[in-house]
Amino acid sequence: QVQLVESGGGLVQAGASLRLSCAASGVTLSLYNMGWFRQAPGKEREFVAAISRSGDTTYYADSMKGRFSISRDNAKNTVSLQMYSLEPEDTAVYYCAASNDVVVVRTAQRYYYWGQGTQVTVSS
Numbered sequence: 001q002v003q004l005v006e007s008g009g010g011l012v013q014a015g016a017s018l019r020l021s022c023a024a025s026g027v028t029l030s031l032y033n034m035g036w037f038r039q040a041p042g043k044e045r046e047f048v049a050a051i052s053r054s055g056d057t058t059y060y061a062d063s064m065k066g067r068f069s070i071s072r073d074n075a076k077n078t079v080s081l082q083m084y085s086l087e088p089e090d091t092a093v094y095y096c097a098a099s100n101d102v103v104v105v106r107t108a109q110r111y112y113y114w115g116q117g118t119q120v121t122v123s124s
Contacts, residue, residue: 002026002113004096009118012086016122020081022096022115030074033099036081037108038092038120047106048094049081057104086122093117 004027008020020036035050049070050059058070069082079096097111105111 004113004115006094006096006115006118009094009120011121014087014122014124016086017084018086018120020094020118022079024077027113029077029079029098033101033104034072034079035097035099035111036070036094037097038094040092045108050104050106052104059104059106088122088124091120091122093119
């Protein structure tokens with residue numbers, strides 16, 4: 001059974017940093033491009049960042065460039081999202097997901113496996 005489990009969320013003040021982790025079981029993450037998405041209350045799920053199978057290519061949503069950093073450790077079967085300078089607008093449930101596409105994509109529908117999400121709340 002494939003499971004992606006996110007951790008590291010929490011309640012922080014604006015300007016703080018958080019590091020989210022995604023641990024996989026039942027699947028070898030090195031076979032997949034990985035992405036992070038988020039969904040705020042009343043809003044659609046949006047792309048945050050993605051990383052290629054080898055980790056040599058990364059993509060970010062424009063509003064996250066320079067503040068967020070995605071990485072992966074294929075030996076540990078994990079993917080991480082380091083977030084800096086958090087803003088109240090970053091409050092959302094954050095999900096990691098795995099895509100089998102040949103290229104790295106930003107579209108949620110192209111991601112096959114999903115975690116249950118971890119809540120990030122940023123207070124002003």
